[in-house]
Amino acid sequence: GEDVEQSLFLSVREGDSSVINCTYTDSSSTYLYWYKQEPGAGLQLLTYIFSNMDMKQDQRLTVLLNKKDKHLSLRIADTQTGDSAIYFCAESIGGGFKTIFGAGTRLFVKA
Amino acid sequence: NAGVTQTPKFQVLKTGQSMTLQCAQDMNHNSMYWYRQDPGMGLRLIYYSASEGTTDKGEVPNGYNVSRLNKREFSLRLESAAPSQTSVYFCASDPSYQETQYFGPGTRLLVL
Numbered sequence: 001g002e003d004v005e006q007s008l009f010l011s012v013r014e015g016d017s018s019v020i021n022c023t024y025t026d027s028s029s030t031y032l033y034w035y036k037q038e039p040g041a042g043l044q045l046l047t048y049i050f051s052n053m054d055m056k057q058d059q060r061l062t063v064l065l066n067k068k069d070k071h072l073s074l075r076i077a078d079t080q081t082g083d084s085a086i087y088f089c090a091e092s093i094g095g096g097f098k099t100i101f102g103a104g105t106r107l108f109v110k111a
Numbered sequence: 112n113a114g115v116t117q118t119p120k121f122q123v124l125k126t127g128q129s130m131t132l133q134c135a136q137d138m139n140h141n142s143m144y145w146y147r148q149d150p151g152m153g154l155r156l157i158y159y160s161a162s163e164g165t166t167d168k169g170e171v172p173n174g175y176n177v178s179r180l181n182k183r184e185f186s187l188r189l190e191s192a193a194p195s196q197t198s199v200y201f202c203a204s205d206p207s208y209q210e211t212q213y214f215g216p217g218t219r220l221l222v223l
Contacts, residue, residue, distance in 0.1 A: 040216075045212070103151055
């Protein structure tokens with residue numbers, strides 16, 4: 001069945017790079033997403049990548065997609081305390097209105 | 112633009128009570144969704160509406176009903192609340208076909 005897995009916690013020091021990893025199972029994914037959720041708020045789309053791309057860069061964010069291994073990663077350069085949040089990986093399954101979300105990775109940034 | 116708004120923000124219910132969660136979007140989006148978020152789990156889709164006038168079940172529809180009142184509004188109803196429905200409920204919308212979903216701030220529901 002469809003599943004998206006990610007580690008639950010990541011702790012980094014301010015100024016370091018953060019890398020959040022995700023694996024998915026459905027090879028028919030059309031889009032893959034990274035969402036950010038701050039405490040008490042809804043999910044906010046950070047970035048997304050089409051399934052036919054390998055990499056996407058957007059300011060401090062770099063998304064890498066390895067379709068062969070069904071692995072998606074989000075790199076945040078120069079991580080700041082304001083980046084502390086839960087980050088959700090998600091995939092959109094082609095052919096239907098269906099997005100599968102991972103359980104979220106809670107990023108702690110230490111000053 | 113307010114984006115996606117949800118009411119109420121918090122609610123406490125007793126087992127067996129009913130309530131309706133409201134959601135509205137002002138972005139002229141065609142598709143709208145209801146998710147629930149539970150600790151340690153990703154969002155799970157309850158119901159969605161691909162376009163005005165249509166609704167379909169998602170992954171966890173049991174115990175819920177929805178109404179797509181018009182293009183802007185999509186409500187979620189719990190007819191007889193159960194403690195297992197304690198969760199945070201998110202409404203989302205997108206222009207079409209899941210390109211980018213925009214989320215509301217959530218409704219925190221506690222069923223005693």
